[in-house]
């Protein structure tokens with residue numbers, strides 16, 4: 001197996017690749033359309049609160065290593081801040097700032113009563129044992145304990161974190177509170193207050209968004225060849241659900257490489273292979289390649305970037321062949337690339353809409369935990385579908401009203417909603 005990432009990494013000091021500046025670009029465009037007044041504009045363009053922590057962790061070899069982590073709360077006007085925690089060597093404060101702001105806009109697009117937050121720890125989980133990850137998670141939780149809670153800030157999984165990570169956070173928080181407090185995090189295992197359907201929710205939202213986009217451009221799933229970047233929670237489960245819906249998944253990747261089969265991949269078999277081998281390499285029914293950048297440029301009808309930021313940039317936007325991009329990841333397309341693609345008539349369903357299925361079912365989980373009453377998977381999925389379809393229609397209507405692309409429409413809709421809450425609450429007196 002190759003050891004390096006198959007996909008380009010970029011210097012965040014270059015403005016195009018700084019996710020916070022990318023977010024700011026979308027914000028400024030929408031704020032101009034809305035004619036947002038100075039005070040509201042200023043307060044919404046920066047995070048409410050940023051916490052940096054340095055936590056000591058006992059490693060398996062007996063040494064102590066200090067890890068740096070962040071929790072940024074962008075906004076809490078519409079409710080507690082909400083958003084995942086990411087473990088990755090690439091985590092940095094500007095990235096977490098951008099991700100937390102995107103959470104504010106995302107929660108507003110789907111109209112759930114949350115603000116936005118995000119966390120991250122600089123670490124490489126692939127080189128750490130389960131015990132080291134548990135000790136890191138517990139220490140990080142203890143360090144951010146004062147600013148999280150069911151009514152304050154509710155974390156969830158993101159890249160390289162999962163339901164086990166959420167169980168450790170919930171347990172650490174509960175030990176300090178002297179009572180079990182399930183609603184402090186979402187994305188938990190079912191046995192400790194998780195919601196049915198949360199694991200697949202982001203991928204399901206991506207599938208529903210793809211369906212709505214196809215209706216808009218007049219295509220059918222069966223005639224749609226899809227390339228998916230990433231095979232984790234969003235990419236893997238999203239590809240599985242798209243496959244079940246009739247889409248032809250012709251390529252899927254992980255950090256190391258990608259599979260291609262123009263006749264369409266058998267997604268259950270691909271995911272079974274990935275689960276058993278922890279790599280896509282060796283799957284017999286497809287070609288395997290390691291030049292990850294080229295995957296995004298494969299001939300296809302739809303592209304689902306579901307790995308990380310800055311994958312579609314000014315360097316490759318002209319070579320992207322897909323006519324539809326459904327953003328499973330947060331910030332996969334830079335602001336410049338977005339404009340280049342829009343000029344070529346490519347439809348982009350933006351991240352703050354396309355991947356909002358996850359936070360929507362996280363909202364359902366938080367509600368169920370607080371009620372102590374749990375819903376069936378059918379109820380969760382049908383309520384998710386209703387919210388995603390309504391949100392897509394509202395974004396589309398806004399885009400048509402202002403004669404802009406879907407990304408700008410989503411920003412206008414969401415920022416307008418948050419700004420109106422500011423005015424209603426009268427926080428400036």
Ligand SMILES: NC(=O)C1=CN([C@@H]2O[C@H](COP(=O)(O)OP(=O)(O)OC[C@H]3O[C@@H](n4cnc5c(N)ncnc54)[C@H](OP(=O)(O)O)[C@@H]3O)[C@@H](O)[C@H]2O)C=CC1
Pocket residue numbers: 005006007157158159160161202229230231232233234235253254255256292306307308309328329330355356358359
């Ligand atoms: N989980 C959720 O509910 C939500 C996640 N998102 C966003 O979706 C994206 C993916 O998250 P999620 O699926 O949870 O994360 P996972 O950790 O489950 O999966 C990430 C996938 O992307 C691959 N990957 C990671 N980094 C790179 C890279 N540099 N180049 C190529 N492939 C890479 C990983 O490969 P490998 O397995 O080899 O490491 C893996 O297949 C992120 O942007 C996240 O913020 C958005 C909304 C909700």
Ligand SMILES: O=C(O)CCC(=O)C(=O)O
Pocket residue numbers: 082083084085106154155156157158186187330355356358359360362
């Ligand atoms: O489920 C959640 O609360 C947030 C998921 C997340 O981090 C995201 O949507 O980017």
